[in-house]
Amino acid sequence: NIFEYLPTKRQNILFSATMTTYVDQLMNDFLVNPVKKTISISGTPLESISQEAYAVPNFYTKANLLHHLLEDRDEYNKVLIFVGSKISADRLAETLENFESEISVIHSSKEQNHRTKSIEKFENGKSRILIATDVIARGIDIDKISTVISFDTPYYPENYIHRIGRTGRAGEQGRSILFYNEKETELKEAIESLMNYKIPFNEFPKEVEISSELTPEEDVKPVDPHAELADDDSTIQKGASFHKKSAKNSKVRNEVKSYERKIKKKYKKPQKRGDKIQNKNSSKKKW
Numbered sequence: 588n589i590f591e592y593l594p595t596k597r598q599n600i601l602f603s604a605t606m607t608t609y610v611d612q613l614m615n616d617f618l619v620n621p622v623k624k625t626i627s628i629s630g631t632p633l634e635s636i637s638q639e640a641y642a643v644p645n646f647y648t649k650a651n652l653l654h655h656l657l658e659d660r661d662e663y664n665k666v667l668i669f670v671g672s673k674i675s676a677d678r679l680a681e682t683l684e685n686f687e688s689e690i691s692v693i694h695s696s697k698e699q700n701h702r703t704k705s706i707e708k709f710e711n712g713k714s715r716i717l718i719a720t721d722v723i724a725r726g727i728d729i730d731k732i733s734t735v736i737s738f739d740t741p742y743y744p745e746n747y748i749h750r751i752g753r754t755g756r757a758g759e760q761g762r763s764i765l766f767y768n769e770k771e772t773e774l775k776e777a778i779e780s781l782m783n784y785k786i787p788f789n790e791f792p793k794e795v796e797i798s799s800e801l802t803p804e805e806d807v808k809p810v811d812p813h814a815e816l817a818d819d820d821s822t823i824q825k826g827a828s829f830h831k832k833s834a835k836n837s838k839v840r841n842e843v844k845s846y847e848r849k850i851k852k853k854y855k856k857p858q859k860r861g862d863k864i865q866n867k868n869s870s871k872k873k874w
Contacts, residue, residue, distance in 0.1 A: 590617070607745060636755035640765040640775065640786045645805055646675070647798035649738055649766045650682045655795045656736075656764075657686055657716065664733050665709075668718045669750050671739035676718050678802065679738065689715040695722050724749040734762045740771035744781040 599618050603610045606625075614621060643649045657663050670676045673694040680692045691705035691714040708714040710729050724746055732754040741747050747765075755761025765786060767775045779785055791797075 635759070636751050636761040636763050638751070638763045638765070638784075638786045639789050640767060641789050641791060642768070643766045643791065644768055645798065645800070646678070646802045647682070647800045648796070649768075650679060651798060652766065652792070652795050653679075653736065653738065654683060654685065655792060657683070660715070662733070664715065665712070665731055666716050666734045666736060667709075667729075667732050667753050668716065668736045668738050669724065669741070670718060670720060671741070672804075673720060674804070675739060675802075676720055680718055683716075686716060690718060691716070692718045693723060694720040721746050721750070724753075727753060728756070729753070730757065731759060732756075732761065734764060737763070737765045740765060740767045740774040740778070742774060744774070744778040747778045748781070 599621075601610075601614065601618065601621070641652060643652055653668070657666065668679070670679055673696050676692050676694050680687075680690050683690060691708050693702050693705045697705070705714070705717065706723075706727070706729075709717040721741065724741075735751050735754045737747065737750055741750065751761070751763040754763065765775065765778075775786070
C-alpha cells in the first residue's frame with residue numbers, strides 16, 4: 588500500500604532478521620539488483636543464550652513440568668512462555684492457577700489495550716510470567732528476561748530463533764528451554780538443522796507427575812497451526828476514502844492478492860500473525 592504512493596524510481600533498503608523464501612520473494616518483487624550485506628548466518632543462535640530441551644508427552648504433563656520450574660522464583664524471575672495457539676495460551680493460564688497473580692497473557696484475540704497492559708506489567712515486574720503466541724516473537728524488546736520457554740515447539744524453525752532472541756539481550760546471559768512431545772520431534776530436529784546445533788537434553792524430573800489427560804487438539808494429527816488469524820479485509824466496507832489502486836504496482840498487488848486467495852482456499856482461513864511474515868512456502872513441507 589505504501590509503495591503505491593511512492594515514485595517508481597526510488598532507493599529501497601530492506602532489513603530482515605532471517606532470510607527466508609518469502610523474504611527472497613519480497614526482494615524479487617520490490618528490489619532491483621540489490622547489494623546484500625549479511626551480519627551473521629540466518630539461524631545462528633546467540634552464544635549468550637544457553638539452550639536445553641525436555642521430552643514431554645502431552646499438554647498437561649508440560650503444564651506440570653512448567654509448574655515445577657516456576658516454583659523457583661529466583662531462577663525464573665522473568666519468564667516469557669511461547670505457546671502454539673490462542674487456545675493453548677488461555678488454557679495454560681487457567682491450568683497454572685497457583686501463579687494466577689503473576690501471569691499475563693497476550694495473543695491476537697486480546698484487545699489492544701489488554702495487550703499493551705500485559706506488556707507493561709511484564710516489563711515493570713508486576714507480572715513475572717508472560718504467556719504469548721508467536722504474535723510477539725519478533726520486535727518485543729524487554730530487558731532482563733531470564734528465561735524463554737517454548738511450551739509448544741514452533742511449526743517454523745525460524746520462529747524458534749526469534750523466540751529465544753527475546754532473552755540474552757544487551758550483554759545479559761539468557762536461557763532457553765524447549766518442551767517437545769513425540770509429534771513435535773521432527774519440528775525440533777528441523778530447528779537443530781537450521782542452527783546446526785544439537786539442543787542439550789534434560790532428563791524429565793522424577794518428582795513431576797506424568798498426566799494421561801489429553802486436550803481435544805492432542806487427539807488429532809498436528810498440522811500447520813493457524814490460530815492467529817490475520818485481519819480479513821473482505822469484511823471492510825469501502826467508502827469514499829478508498830482510492831483506486833495505481834497501475835505502477837498493480838502486478839505486485841495482484842500477485843499478493845492471488846497468493847492470499849490460494850492460502851485461504853487451501854486452509855479455509857488466513858495465515859496466523861506470528862507466521863505470516865515467515866516462510867509462507869514452508870507450509871508445503873511435510874515435517
